[in-house]
Amino acid sequence: MITEPLLRMTGIGKSFLGVRVLHxxxxxxxxxxxxxxxxxxxxxxxxxxxxxxxxxxxxxxxIELDGTEVSFEHPLRAQRAGVSxxxxxFNLLPERTVAQNVFLGRETRTRGMVDExxxxxxxxxxxxxxxxxxxxxxxxxxxxxxxEQQVVEIVKALSHDARVISMDEPTAALADxxxxxLYRIIARLRERGVGILYVSxxxxxxxxxxxxxxxxxxxxxxxxxxxxxxxxxxxVRKMVGRPISSVFPDPLEPHGDRxxxxxxxxxxxxxxxxxxxxxxxxxGEIVGLAGLQGSGRTEIAHALFGVDRFTRGEVHVDGRRVDxxxxxxxxxAGLALVTEDRKAQGLLLEQSVLANARLVLDAVLPFGSxxxxxxxxxxxxxxxxxxxxxxxxxxxxxxxxNQQKVVLAKWLATDPSVMVLDEPTRGIDVGAKQAVYTLMxxxxxxxxAIVLISSELPELLGMSDRLIVLDDGRIxxxxxxxxxEEDVMALATGASSPRHxxxxx
Amino acid sequence: xxxAVSVSxxxxxxxxxxxxxxxxxxxxxxxxxxLVAFQGGDLFTAxxxxxxxxxxxLLGFLAIGQTLVILCRSxxxxxxxxxxxxxxxxxITMAGDPSRIVLGVGATLGLAALIGLVxxxxxxRLRVNPFIATLGMGLVIKGxxxxxxxxxxxxVPSEFQMFGxxxxxxLPISTLVMLALAVAAILFLRRTRMGLHMYAVGGDAEVARLxxxxxxxxxxAAHVLCSMMAGIAxxxxxxxxGTGNTLVYNNGYELEAIAAVVLGGTYLLGGRGGVAGTxxxxxxxxxxxxxxxxxxxxxxxxxVLRGAIVIAAVAVYARGRHARAAVRLxxxxxxxPPSAAGPPEPPSPPPSPPAPEHAARRGER
Numbered sequence: 001m002i003t004e005p006l007l008r009m010t011g012i013g014k015s016f017l018g019v020r021v022l023h024x025x026x027x028x029x030x031x032x033x034x035x036x037x038x039x040x041x042x043x044x045x046x047x048x049x050x051x052x053x054x055x056x057x058x059x060x061x062x063i064e065l066d067g068t069e070v071s072f073e074h075p076l077r078a079q080r081a082g083v084s085x086x087x088x089x090f091n092l093l094p095e096r097t098v099a100q101n102v103f104l105g106r107e108t109r110t111r112g113m114v115d116e117x118x119x120x121x122x123x124x125x126x127x128x129x130x131x132x133x134x135x136x137x138x139x140x141x142x143x144x145x146x147x148e149q150q151v152v153e154i155v156k157a158l159s160h161d162a163r164v165i166s167m168d169e170p171t172a173a174l175a176d177x178x179x180x181x182l183y184r185i186i187a188r189l190r191e192r193g194v195g196i197l198y199v200s201x202x203x204x205x206x207x208x209x210x211x212x213x214x215x216x217x218x219x220x221x222x223x224x225x226x227x228x229x230x231x232x233x234x235x236v237r238k239m240v241g242r243p244i245s246s247v248f249p250d251p252l253e254p255h256g257d258r259x260x261x262x263x264x265x266x267x268x269x270x271x272x273x274x275x276x277x278x279x280x281x282x283x284g285e286i287v288g289l290a291g292l293q294g295s296g297r298t299e300i301a302h303a304l305f306g307v308d309r310f311t312r313g314e315v316h317v318d319g320r321r322v323d324x325x326x327x328x329x330x331x332x333a334g335l336a337l338v339t340e341d342r343k344a345q346g347l348l349l350e351q352s353v354l355a356n357a358r359l360v361l362d363a364v365l366p367f368g369s370x371x372x373x374x375x376x377x378x379x380x381x382x383x384x385x386x387x388x389x390x391x392x393x394x395x396x397x398x399x400x401x402n403q404q405k406v407v408l409a410k411w412l413a414t415d416p417s418v419m420v421l422d423e424p425t426r427g428i429d430v431g432a433k434q435a436v437y438t439l440m441x442x443x444x445x446x447x448x449a450i451v452l453i454s455s456e457l458p459e460l461l462g463m464s465d466r467l468i469v470l471d472d473g474r475i476x477x478x479x480x481x482x483x484x485e486e487d488v489m490a491l492a493t494g495a496s497s498p499r500h501x502x503x504x505x
Numbered sequence: 506x507x508x509a510v511s512v513s514x515x516x517x518x519x520x521x522x523x524x525x526x527x528x529x530x531x532x533x534x535x536x537x538x539x540l541v542a543f544q545g546g547d548l549f550t551a552x553x554x555x556x557x558x559x560x561x562x563l564l565g566f567l568a569i570g571q572t573l574v575i576l577c578r579s580x581x582x583x584x585x586x587x588x589x590x591x592x593x594x595x596x597i598t599m600a601g602d603p604s605r606i607v608l609g610v611g612a613t614l615g616l617a618a619l620i621g622l623v624x625x626x627x628x629x630r631l632r633v634n635p636f637i638a639t640l641g642m643g644l645v646i647k648g649x650x651x652x653x654x655x656x657x658x659x660x661v662p663s664e665f666q667m668f669g670x671x672x673x674x675x676l677p678i679s680t681l682v683m684l685a686l687a688v689a690a691i692l693f694l695r696r697t698r699m700g701l702h703m704y705a706v707g708g709d710a711e712v713a714r715l716x717x718x719x720x721x722x723x724x725x726a727a728h729v730l731c732s733m734m735a736g737i738a739x740x741x742x743x744x745x746x747g748t749g750n751t752l753v754y755n756n757g758y759e760l761e762a763i764a765a766v767v768l769g770g771t772y773l774l775g776g777r778g779g780v781a782g783t784x785x786x787x788x789x790x791x792x793x794x795x796x797x798x799x800x801x802x803x804x805x806x807x808x809v810l811r812g813a814i815v816i817a818a819v820a821v822y823a824r825g826r827h828a829r830a831a832v833r834l835x836x837x838x839x840x841x842p843p844s845a846a847g848p849p850e851p852p853s854p855p856p857s858p859p860a861p862e863h864a865a866r867r868g869e870r
Contacts, residue, residue: 055715076717091715093708095777104705105716113696 012061039216053085054078084157094142147178166197248462256447259284263449268313283447288464334417349396401432522770561791562679567762570734573727578707578775579635583643584735585758591739596659596749621732625725669744707775
C-alpha cells in the first residue's frame with residue numbers, strides 16, 4: 001500500500017478487573033480495504049472492536065484517523081468521527097420504525113420539529129443505494145428478519161457517513177443466501193472507499209472477502225498477512241497455535257446397545273409452519289437438517305421438543321408414541337434440545353455453572369437426580385470446561401465455547417435417547433468446536449440418535465451420516481452424508497424443482 | 506410485492522393497539538348506554554355527560570404524565586401525594602387573593618417540577634428502582650402533610666375556581682385543558698427529539714446510549730413533566746374544593762392513573778404506546794364510573810368491576826401483541842385438528858417435493 005492508512009491503531013492495551021485482554025495490538029486499515037480480524041473466542045477481537053467503537057476506553061495505545069489522533073470516550077464520538085460498528089447483538093429498537101432507528105439520537109428536524117418524512121426519505125435513499133428496495137423505512141424493526149435488521153444496522157452506520165465500519169460476526173445469524181446479500185453490500189461499501197474491519201469465525205468468508213488478515217490470540221497480535229499469501233490451514237494454526245489435522249473427527253466404533261434401532265421417528269408431522277415431516281433417526285446416527293434460514297429447521301427442533309408442537313402427525317421415541325406437548329414432556333420422553341440461542345434459551349447467565357448443569361435434572365427428573373447429578377462434575381471435566389472460578393462461577397463470565405459446554409453437560413446429565421443440536425457451534429471458537437464434534441461422535445457411538453441443525457454447510461456435511469434438506473416448511477429431499485454443497489443448495493433453494501417464487505427476503 | 510406487504514403490516518401496526526383502545530371505548534359507551542337504558546335511564550343526559558368529562562379531566566392529567574414516565578420504563582407512585590401537596594401549596598399561596606393566582610400556580614408547578622427532578626435524579630444518579638424511589642418520595646410528602654397540617658388549609662379565590670367549576674356547554678374547562686395538554690403531549694412524543702428519545706430509552710436504554718442519547722435526560726424530563734401534570738391535577742382539585750386538602754392522597758390516584766395508561770395500550774415495560782391511547786383509557790374508566798354512579802352501584806362492586814376490566818383489557822392486548830409478533834403461518838389450515846390423541850391425518854404429501862402441489866400452495870397464500 002502506498003497511501004496512508006485511514007485508521008491506525010498502535011499499542012492498544014486493555015484490562016478488565018486486572019485481567020489483561022489486549023496486549024500492545026497494532027492494526028492499520030486502508031480506505032476501501034476489508035481487514036479481517038480472526039482468533040478464537042476470548043482472543044480479544046470483540047474488545048478491540050469495542051475500543052474502536054468507543055464502548056471501552058483503551059488503557060494504552062493510540063488511535064489515529066487520517067493521521068490525527070482521536071480518542072473516543074463515547075460511542076457517539078466514534079460515530080461522529082466516521083467510525084461505526086455493527087455489533088453482534090443488534091442495537092435496534094424493535095418497536096420503532098426502520099427510519100426512527102437509523103436516525104436515532106440525531107433525528108432530522110425542520111423548524112424544530114422532528115421530520116419523519118425526511119428521515120424516511122433519507123433511509124429509503126440509503127437502502128436503494130445498497131440495492132435493497134425490499135425493506136420499507138416505515139416498517140417496525142420487530143417485523144424484519146435477522147438479515148434485514150442487519151441491513152438496518154449497516155444503513156445506520158452509513159447514515160453517519162462512516163468511513164470505517166467494523167462488523168462483529170455479521171454472518172453469525174444469516175443463512176447462505178443472505179450472506180450473499182451482505183457480500184454485495186460489502187462490495188458497495190468498498191467501492192465508496194469505506195474501510196471495513198471484519199470479525200468472523202467463518203474462514204470461507206474471510207478468504208472470500210478480506211484483503212488483509214490480522215490474527216489475534218490471547219490478546220496478542222500474532223500476525224498480519226495479506227489474504228492472498230496465506231491458506232486456511234495456516235491461518236487456523238496461527239489462531240490456535242497448533243495444526244488441526246482433520247477438522248471433523250471420523251465416526252467412532254459403535255458400542256451402544258441401541259445402535260441401529262430407530263430411536264426417533266416422526267410421521268406426517270405438521271403445524272402452522274411445517275408440513276409433511278417424515279423423519280427417522282437411528283441410534284448411532286447423526287442426521288443433519290439443512291435448509292436456508294427460516295426454512296423450518298429450528299421449527300422442527302421446537303416441534304419435537306414441544307415448544308411449538310406438531311399439531312398433526314406422530315412422534316415416537318424408542319418405539320413409544322410421545323407427541324410432546326411441552327418441553328417437560330419431551331425431556332421425560334428422552335429428548336434433549338441444545339437451543340440455537342445459548343444466552344437467551346440455554347442458560348441462566350447469572351447462575352453458577354453447576355446450577356445450570358443441574359437445571360433439567362432438578363426441574364424435570366427430580367427422582368434420582370442426586371445420583372445423576374454426581375456425574376456432572378465428571379461430565380464437565382470430560383468436556384474440558386474452562387472456568388476460572390470453578391463450578392461455582394456465574395455462567396455469564398465464561399466464553400461462548402465454555403458456555404456451550406455447560407449447556408451440553410446439562411443435557412448429557414439426563415441421558416437422552418435423542419439429542420437435537422441447533423447450531424451447536426455458533427459463535428464458539430475453533431477449539432470448542434472440536435470438542436463439540438468429538439462429543440457428537442462419542443454420543444453417536446454410544447447409541448444416541450442425533451439431529452444436527454447448522455447454517456454452516458461444511459459442518460453439516462462433515463458431521464452428518466444423512467442430510468434432510470428443508471424448503472419452506474417441507475422436506476425438499478434427502479441426501480447422503482457425502483453429498484456436495486451444490487446438491488444441498490439446489491434442494492434448499494428449490495432450484496431442483498420448478499416453482500413460482502416470489503421475492504421473499 | 507414485499508413492499509406492499511410490509512406497508513400493510515405497517516399500517517396495522519400503527520393503528521394497532523391505539524385503534525383497539527378506541528374501539529373498546531366505543532364498545533364500552535354503547536354497552537353502558539344500553540345498560541343504563543335498560544334500567545330506565547339515559548346515559549347521555551347533560552348532567553351525566555358533564556359528570557363523565559369532569560371525571561376524565563383529573564385522571565387525564567395524572568395519566569398523561571404517567572404515560573411519559575412509563576414510556577421511559579419508569580413509574581411514578583408519588584403523583585397522588587404530589588397532587589395533595591399541590592392543593593395545599595396552591596390554596597395557601599393564593600390565600601383567597603385573586604392577584605396571587607399566577608404566583609400560586611407558579612409556586613405549585615415549580616414545586617411539582619422540583620419533586621419530579623428529585624425523582625428523576627434519584628432514579629438515574631443513585632440508581633434506585635423507580636418503584637421504590639417514587640414510593641419513598643410519596644411517603645416523604647405524606648409524612649410532611651400529616652405532621653404539618655391537620656385538615657384543609659388556605660383558600661382559593663373564586664376566579665380560580667372557574668378552572669374547576671365552569672364549562673363551555675357540556676365540556677368543563679378542565680377537560681378542555683386536559684385535552685389540549687394531551688395534544689401537546691402527543692406532539693411532544695412524535696415530533697420532538699426528546700419525545701422520540703423517551704421511546705428509545707424505554708425500549709432499550711443501552712441502544713439509546715450507543716446511539717448517542719444520554720439516557721438520563723429523557724427519563725428525568727419525563728419525571729419532571731409527570732410531576733407537573735400531578736401539580737396541575739392538584740390545582741384542579743384545589744379549585745374544585747376551594748381550599749387545600751391533604752387527604753386527596755387517600756384516593757389512590759397513582760394506581761388509577763397507571764391503570765388508565767395500561768388500559769390505553771402503553772406497554773408497562775416501556776418503549777411502546779402513547780398518549781392517544783391513554784386518553785381513551787381515561788375515558789373508559791370515567792365512563793365506567795359515571796355508569797356505576799347512575800346506577801347507584803355499591804362502591805365495592807365498582808372497584809371489583811374496574812379491576813377486572815383493566816386486567817381483561819391488558820390480557821387482550823397481550824394476546825394481540827403475541828399474534829402480531831408471530832411469524833408468518835405457512836400452513837394456516839393445519840392448526841385445526843387437535844393432534845395428540847387423534848389419528849394421524851392423511852393429507853400430508855409424501856416427503857419428496859411434489860412440484861405442482863407446491864406451486865399451488867404458494868399461489869393460494
